[in-house]
Amino acid sequence: MVIRIGAAGLCRTDLHIQEGQWAEKSQVQLPYTPGHENAGWVHEVGSGVSNVEVGDTVIVHPFITCGLCRACRSGDDMHCENGSFPGINRDGGFADFLLTSARSVVKLDPSLQPADIAALADAGLTAIHAVKKAIPVLGAGTKAVVIGAGGLGHIGIQCLKAYTPTEIIVIDPSEPALELARELGADHTVKVDGSHVDTVKELTDDLGAQAIIDFVGEKGAVEDGVAMIKDGGFYYVIGYGQNIDIPTIDVIFREISFIGNLVGTYADLQDLMTLTAQGKVTLHTTTYPLDAINDAMNDLDNGRLQGRGILVPG
Amino acid sequence: MVIRIGAAGLCRTDLHIQEGQWAEKSQVQLPYTPGHENAGWVHEVGSGVSNVEVGDTVIVHPFITCGLCRACRSGDDMHCENGSFPGINRDGGFADFLLTSARSVVKLDPSLQPADIAALADAGLTAIHAVKKAIPVLGAGTKAVVIGAGGLGHIGIQCLKAYTPTEIIVIDPSEPALELARELGADHTVKVDGSHVDTVKELTDDLGAQAIIDFVGEKGAVEDGVAMIKDGGFYYVIGYGQNIDIPTIDVIFREISFIGNLVGTYADLQDLMTLTAQGKVTLHTTTYPLDAINDAMNDLDNGRLQGRGILVPG
C-alpha cells in the first residue's frame, strides 16, 4: 500500500540514527530515507485490501508485520518475526510517498489533518504503551515521576491522567516544558537544576516514587531516576542513550525492576486515537516544511523544540 | 518470641556480609550474629501469642514485620516500613536461640526435622518468590534459563516444574550440580565452560529464552544472562555481586526487562511448605555442626558445597 505523506514527526531517534547509534542494529543500506512517524492519505492499494480505500485519511503504525507469526497472533506487533521498520531499516516518511501494508494503517475521520496527529504514530504510541504497562503499579496514593516533558513526555502525562489516579511529578530542564506539563495536569513540576532529585525525594516523603517513566534516558537521567524509585518500584525505560549501570545488590535489596518499552501495538495506536478523539490527549507540535528538516533537527538537538516537531511535504 | 534453633542455613549472603557488601546497607553494629535462615522449636512466647505454643516445630520467616503498615496490609511483607532482619541487621540464628515475633513463624508438622527444612526459610523462599513472578511469562512452548543449580537454584528448578510447563535449561560450572539439576527435572543442562552461551543460543533457535532466572549475579553471570534473553523477555535478578551494565538502547530495542527479587512473603513461605509436604520440592543439603561454620563458609566460597549448607547447634 502506498501512502501520500501528509506529515511526518521528527524524533530523537532521528538524531541517534545520525549519530550512528542504530547502524549496527538496523543494518540499513545507505543512502536511505528516515521518518518513522507518519500520517497521510491512502494513495494506492493492492487487490486484496479491504480495510481502507484510496483517499482515506490514515495514521501509519510504524512496524510492518506479517500477521501470521506467534507474536502477531498474540497482538504483540512489535515482536513480529518477519517485520520491517520504515524509517529505521528501510525507506521512511521524510518523503512524498511511503510504502507500507494494509495491516499498518488505522483509518481516521476525514476531518483530521495529518499534521495534527502524525506524532501519535510513534511518540504517542510509545508513551501510551509504557503507561499501559504501568497501570497495575499506579493505584491511588502512588506517585509517578515523568522524566522529560517533550515530544513523548507531554503525551505520557496525559495518558497517566487518563488511565490512573497516580500523583504525577514531572522533571525537565526547560521551564516552558514544565509550564506545558502543568497545563496538561502534572501535580508537581521540578526543574532539572542539580537539586531536583532532592526535591523529588521531599515530594515523596523521602521514599521515592512507585514508578519512574523515563522519556530521556541520557544526560544523567538514569542515575537520577534510580535515585528516585521507591523500594519495590518500577523504572520504565523509554528514552535511551546512556547505560543502566547498577549493582545487582541494589536491585535485590530494594527489589526494583527495569521495564523495557519498544514503541507499541496496533491496538495501542487505536486506543491513542480514541483518547485523542475524546479530547483526553492533545498534541503540542511545531511544524516545519520538509525541506527545513536540518533546522528542525538542530532545534531538537538544542532543546529549542516545544512539543513534537512535524515535517510537512511542500 | 524465642525460638530454640534446630538448624540454620548458610547463604552466599553470609559470604557477602563478610566481604563488607552489606555494611552500609544494614548499618548493623558489630559484633553481631549472622544466620537468616532458621528453623527450630518455640521456646518462649509472649502473652498475646495465639498461633503457636511452646514446643511447636516452626520455620521462621526471615523478616520481622509490623502487620499494620500498608505493605503488611497488602501481603507484601518484605517491604514492611518497620521491619527488621535477624542475621542482617540484628542477631540471627547461628546461635542456640533466636528472638523473633509471632507473625514470623509457620507452624510445621512435629515430624519434620529443622535440619531438613531450614534452607527453605530463605534460599527456598527467595527461589519460589522469583518463580511466582515469572509464571505469567512462562507458558507452554517457552524456555527458561536457570543460572546456577546450587542452594537456591536447585529449589528454583523444582518450583518452575511445579508452577509452569516451560522448558528448563540449567547452566552451572559444576558437573555434580548439573547432575542434580537433571535428577530434579531440568530439560537441558549446560556446563559453564566458555561455550555455554552459544550452546544455549542453539537450544533456543538463536532467539534466547523468555526468562533468565539468575541465582548467581556475579562472575560473568549477568553478561551471559543478557546475551541469552529473547526479545521481549525478562531477567529475574536474585543472585548478586556484579553490576547490570547495559545500554538503554538495547533495553528498548529488545524490549527486555530486569525484575528485582527480595526474599519472599509469608504466603510464599506457606506455599513452599505445601509444595514440600506434597513432595514437589525436596531439599539437598550438607550438614555441619555450628562450630564448623568456617569450614562450611570455605566450602561454599570454593564451590565444594552441594545443595545448601546447614548448621546445627551442638
Add this chain to the structure above:
Amino acid sequence: MVIRIGAAGLCRTDLHIQEGQWAEKSQVQLPYTPGHENAGWVHEVGSGVSNVEVGDTVIVHPFITCGLCRACRSGDDMHCENGSFPGINRDGGFADFLLTSARSVVKLDPSLQPADIAALADAGLTAIHAVKKAIPVLGAGTKAVVIGAGGLGHIGIQCLKAYTPTEIIVIDPSEPALELARELGADHTVKVDGSHVDTVKELTDDLGAQAIIDFVGEKGAVEDGVAMIKDGGFYYVIGYGQNIDIPTIDVIFREISFIGNLVGTYADLQDLMTLTAQGKVTLHTTTYPLDAINDAMNDLDNGRLQGRGILVPG
C-alpha cells in the same frame, strides 16, 4: 478498641436485614444493633495498640480481622477465617459507641468530620473494590454501564473516572440521581423507563458494554444487565436481591463472566480516603439524627434518599 460514633451510614443491606434476607447467613442473636458503616473518634484503647490514640478521628473498616490467617496475610481482609462483622453478626454503629479492633481503624486528619466520610466505610469501600477489579477490562475505547446512581453508584462513577478512561453510561429510574451522575462525570445517562436497554444498546453500537457494574441487583436489574453486556464482557455483582438466572449456553456462547464483590480490603479503604483527600471522590449525603432512623429507612426504601443516608447520634 472502643469508638465513639460520630456518624453511621444507612445501607440497603439494613433494609435487607429487616426483610430477613440475612437471618440465616449471619446467625445473629436478636435483639442486636445494626450499623456497619461507621466513623468517629477513638474512645478507649487496649495496652498493645500503637497505631492510634484516644481522641483520634477514624473511619472504621467494617470487618474485624485476625491478622494471622492466610487471607489476612495476603491482604484479603474480607475472607479472614476468624472475622466478625459489626452491624451484621454482632452489635454495630447505630449507637453511641462501637467495639472494634486496632486493625480496623484508619486514622484521619482531625479536620475531617465523621458525618462527611462515614459512608465511605461500606458504600464507598464496596464501590472502589468492584471498580478496582474492573480496571484491566476498562481500557480506552471501552464502555461501562453503571446500574444505579445512589449511595454506592455515585461513588462508583467517580472511582471509574479516577481509575480508567472508559466511557461511562449510567442508568437509574430517578431523574435527580441521573442529574447527580452527570455532575460527577457520567458520559451518558439513561432513565430506567422500559426503553433503557434499547437506548444503551444504541449507545454501544448494538454490541453492549465491556463491563456492567450493578449496584442494584434487584427489580429487573440483572436481566437488564445481562442484555447489555458485550460478548467477552464482565458483569460485576454488587447490589443484590434478585437471582442471576441464565442458561450456561449463553455464558459460553457469549463468553461472559459474573464477578462477585464483597465490601473491600483495608488497603481499598486507604485508597478511597486518598482519593477523597485529593478531591477525586466527593460524597453526597442526607443526614438524619439517629433517633429518626425509621424515617431514614422509609426514605431509602421509597427512593427518596439522595446520595447516602447518614445517622448522627444526638
Add this chain to the structure above:
Amino acid sequence: MVIRIGAAGLCRTDLHIQEGQWAEKSQVQLPYTPGHENAGWVHEVGSGVSNVEVGDTVIVHPFITCGLCRACRSGDDMHCENGSFPGINRDGGFADFLLTSARSVVKLDPSLQPADIAALADAGLTAIHAVKKAIPVLGAGTKAVVIGAGGLGHIGIQCLKAYTPTEIIVIDPSEPALELARELGADHTVKVDGSHVDTVKELTDDLGAQAIIDFVGEKGAVEDGVAMIKDGGFYYVIGYGQNIDIPTIDVIFREISFIGNLVGTYADLQDLMTLTAQGKVTLHTTTYPLDAINDAMNDLDNGRLQGRGILVPG
C-alpha cells in the same frame, strides 16, 4: 483453503445441535454438515497463502477469522467481528473436504496422524483455554474440582497438571472415566453418586475449592459446582445445558465468580500442540468410521464413549 479431512472429533455440542439448542444462535441454513473439530492435510491453497503447502498435515482452528478487527489484532480470535464457524453456522468436517482459511491452520509434524490429534482442535482447545484463565487462582495449596472426565475433562486434568501445582479432585459418574483421571494424575477421584458433594467438602476441609472447572454444565452439575466453591473462588463454565440460577446475595456474600469460556485462541491451540509434542498431554479416543456417526452419537449420549469420539472418512 481446502483441507482433506483426516479425522473429525465428535462433541457434546453436536448432540446439542441435534436437540435444537443452537438453532437460534447459529442461524444455520438446513441441511448442513456439522463437525467443528478437524484435522487433515492441505488439499488446495489460494495464491496468497505462505504458511502451508499442499500436502502439509494440519490441525484446524475451529473459527475462521478476519485478522483485521480489534479482537483479531489483540489475539482474541473467538471474538472476531467477521468470523464464521464451520460445523456450527456453515458446513463443517463430517465430510471428505473442509473449506477454511490460511489463518486457521497450524502446521504439524508430518509423522502425526490426524485421528490422533483431531480432538485437540475443539475439546482440547476449550480445555486449555479455561485452564489458562484459572492459572492465577491455582497456586500451591489450592484445590480444583474438575466436573467430568470425558472428552474435554481428561485433557483439562493434564493441562492443570502442566500449568499449576493445584490439588486436583475429579468427579464423574463413570468408574472408567475416574480410572482414566487417576492415570492422568488426578489427586482425588469421587464418583457422582449423590454423596459426592459431601465427599468433596470433606476433601476441602468443609471450605470448598478455589476453582470449579465444569466440563458438564447439565444434569445437576451447576448446583453441585456452586456448593463446592470456596468463598472468594471461581467457577469456570465450559459444559452447558442447564441454567446458572443463584441469588445475587450468595454471589456477593461468598464473593464467588462465574467465568465463561468459548473455545480458545489460535495461540492456545499452538500451546496445546506443544504440550502434546512434549508428552504432557495425551488424548484418549475411540474411533468410528464416518458413516457410523449415528452409533457414535448414541454412545456419547449414553455415557458409553471413553475419551473423545473420532470420525474417520472411509
